[in-house]
Amino acid sequence: MIKCLPKEVQGKLRSGVAVPSLQQCVEELILNSIDAGATCVCVRMDMVAFKVQVIDNGSGMSAEDMEGVGNRYHTSKCSSVEDLDHLRYYGFRGEAVASIVSLATLVEISSRVKSSAKTYVKIFKDGKCMDVFEAETARPSAGTTFVICNFFHNMPVRRRRMDAVLEGERIRHRVEAISLMQPSVSFTLKNDCTGAMMVQLPKARNTYHRFVQIHGLVRAQKLGEVSYTGGQFEVTGYIGREGHYNNSLQFLYVNDRLLLKTRIHKLLNFLLRRLRSSNQKNDSPEGQSAIRSPKQKRSQELHGVYIINIKCSYTEYDVCLEPAKTLIEFKDWDGVLLCIEEAVKAFLSRENLVAELSQDDLEYASPILFGIAGTEQEGNNSTQGIHGTSILDCTIGMKLASESVHRKHKDDNALEDSAGQQNIEGLEEQQGQKRIIINDVEKTQGHTKEECGDESQCDSLTLKAEFEPIQTDNSEANKWNYQKKGK
Numbered sequence: 228m229i230k231c232l233p234k235e236v237q238g239k240l241r242s243g244v245a246v247p248s249l250q251q252c253v254e255e256l257i258l259n260s261i262d263a264g265a266t267c268v269c270v271r272m273d274m275v276a277f278k279v280q281v282i283d284n285g286s287g288m289s290a291e292d293m294e295g296v297g298n299r300y301h302t303s304k305c306s307s308v309e310d311l312d313h314l315r316y317y318g319f320r321g322e323a324v325a326s327i328v329s330l331a332t333l334v335e336i337s338s339r340v341k342s343s344a345k346t347y348v349k350i351f352k353d354g355k356c357m358d359v360f361e362a363e364t365a366r367p368s369a370g371t372t373f374v375i376c377n378f379f380h381n382m383p384v385r386r387r388r389m390d391a392v393l394e395g396e397r398i399r400h401r402v403e404a405i406s407l408m409q410p411s412v413s414f415t416l417k418n419d420c421t422g423a424m425m426v427q428l429p430k431a432r433n434t435y436h437r438f439v440q441i442h443g444l445v446r447a448q449k450l451g452e453v454s455y456t457g458g459q460f461e462v463t464g465y466i467g468r469e470g471h472y473n474n475s476l477q478f479l480y481v482n483d484r485l486l487l488k489t490r491i492h493k494l495l496n497f498l499l500r501r502l503r504s505s506n507q508k509n510d511s512p513e514g515q516s517a518i519r520s521p522k523q524k525r526s527q528e529l530h531g532v533y534i535i536n537i538k539c540s541y542t543e544y545d546v547c548l549e550p551a552k553t554l555i556e557f558k559d560w561d562g563v564l565l566c567i568e569e570a571v572k573a574f575l576s577r578e579n580l581v582a583e584l585s586q587d588d589l590e591y592a593s594p595i596l597f598g599i600a601g602t603e604q605e606g607n608n609s610t611q612g613i614h615g616t617s618i619l620d621c622t623i624g625m626k627l628a629s630e631s632v633h634r635k636h637k638d639d640n641a642l643e644d645s646a647g648q649q650n651i652e653g654l655e656e657q658q659g660q661k662r663i664i665i666n667d668v669e670k671t672q673g674h675t676k677e678e679c680g681d682e683s684q685c686d687s688l689t690l691k692a693e694f695e696p697i698q699t700d701n702s703e704a705n706k707w708n709y710q711k712k713g714k
Contacts, residue, residue: 238299238329238354239381245326249277249378249389250397252327256281256373257405257414258317259324262304263287263371266412266430272398273419274391277378284370288338293347293359296336299325312542317484329354332377337362341369391420399425400475401485403441407534408483410437434534435465442476450532453574457566459559460539466499466574467532480536481544487553490560491537491567498571499531500582535570537563 232240246252253270256279260268263285271280288296295301302321328334334351346362366372379386399416403426406414410433416426431437439447450465467476479486479495486492545556557563575581 235354238325245320245322246330247385248397249274249279249394250401252330252375252378253279253281253398254401254405255318255323255327257402260285260371261405261409261412262316262318265370268412269415269417270398270402270426271417271419272395274395275420276376277380277386278419279373279375279378281373282370283372284368287340287369287371288347289340289343290345290347290359293336293338293349296349297324297328297334297351297356301325314541327375327378328356330379330381331375332380333374334376335374336371337366338371339366339369395425402426403428404478404485406441407434407437407478408480408485408536410434434536438465438534446476446532450534451574451578453535453570455566455570455573457569458562459543460537460563460566462535462537462566462570464533464535466535466571468578468580469532470499470529471532472529474530476532477530478534481546481555482538482541483536484546485553486555489555490564494564494567495531495533495535495571498568498575498582499533500529535567537567539563 246255249272253272257268257270260281260283263283265283265285267284269282272278292303298321300321302319304316304319324336328351331351332353335348336350337346337348339346344365346365347359348362349359350357379389395418402414402416406412406426406428410431413430414426414428415424417424428437428440431440435447435450435452438450446467449468451468453462453464453466455462474496477492477495479489479491543558546554
């Protein structure tokens with residue numbers, strides 16, 4: 228017999244999806260503070276006790292609003308279906324606070340509005356709310372304070388798999404990512420376990436100065452400003468003139484909302500691969516400039532650096548694909564991808580930069596990768612104005628790290644017949660040289676195997692040298708474990 232699930236079961240199932248991690252919990256509360264017009268947001272976290280505190284100086288909540296806060300699908304940011312087409316706020320579902328309440332042992336919310344000197348408090352214990360009451364000690368200013376205790380107490384598997392250090396780093400990185408689009412807001416993040424101030428960002432003039440606060444002036448000086456408008460899309464932000472050894476300096480937003488893992492990320496990573504100055508020669512040792520890893524990674528794969536914000540109408544996209552709202556679907560993917568491509572090409576041309584692309588890069592950047600139609604359709608549309616522009620046309624003005632690649636056209640057939648014999652002779656000569664080199668290498672490898680005696684042992688030693696794990700000092704963790712046992 229089909230029955231409706233009890234509300235308690237519904238809440239737990241929905242809450243585990245809406246707030247899947249402690250990082251998401253902190254992010255939702257920070258975004259609520261920004262929606263309330265806060266200019267100062269302070270976060271404190273205790274990863275041992277799974278306790279989080281978020282304080283802001285936003286507009287606060289009245290006694291009437293306090294009655295509704297924490298109830299599922301209760302919100303002040305959306306009241307009709309038409310409002311979904313004009314979402315000016317980060318949160319609008321009325322699910323975040325309700326989900327946090329059902330996942331924590333204790334949640335305390337205190338708030339005060341500017342027009343009143345009274346501070347109202349609402350407490351949830353094991354998901355059940357108590358009556359709103361007036362606090363004996365009023366807040367010094369308007370705003371809201373959230374205190375979450377014993378988070379994930381009813382999800383032991385999820386809580387056990389959470390690594391305190393990694394989760395703390397994820398929270399720090401997410402706070403910094405949010406702050407880039409909110410330079411007029413000051414942010415602090417403190418780890419109560421260690422007493423360390425992980426993030427301390429005062430108000431900044433703009434996104435560039437906020438980047439300086441986070442990553443330093445040296446890295447910021449390697450950024451170049453980008454501004455481009457194409458159709459209904461406007462691209463603004465900064466792009467790095469040099470690559471980076473990982474993708475931690477890639478920030479993409481739509482109307483100030485952070486996005487993760489989209490087609491636009493793939494396009495940007497392709498366009499910004501292995502940048503170098505157009506004045507440098509291909510064989511120059513300085514040709515591949517990048518911020519190298521502290522470990523001096525052997526891998527030559529570099530990642531682009533960018534802080535890009537796409538501005539467009541709220542009706543042009545949908546971010547309701549998953550609870551975190553970091554995935555997106557555009558109504559006109561071709562238009563937004565073309566705008567991004569043209570913006571990057573204009574930046575590279577202005578900065579006299581080119582991207583060294585190999586044949587593997589061109590195969591990697593197939594039209595399927597970016598969600599565009601197949602190669603045949605691309606060829607048919609090549610003469611149809613803007614929509615015929617191919618993603619691979621971004622290689623115009625760029626040089627290839629390997630041999631040059633030339634696209635075939637109908638006019639090239641005559642030239643191929645005349646130059647065919649010369650190309651065949653050249654290939655045969657190159658293949659002959661390669662056979663000689665391969666024979667020499669095989670001989671050398673034969674001697675090496677005899678000297679080593681055990682090929683598998685050599686391979687394991689090589690892997691151990693290349694992928695040696697980082698040794699961490701667990702003295703701080705042991706200290707906190709000892710104190711916890713003492714308690």
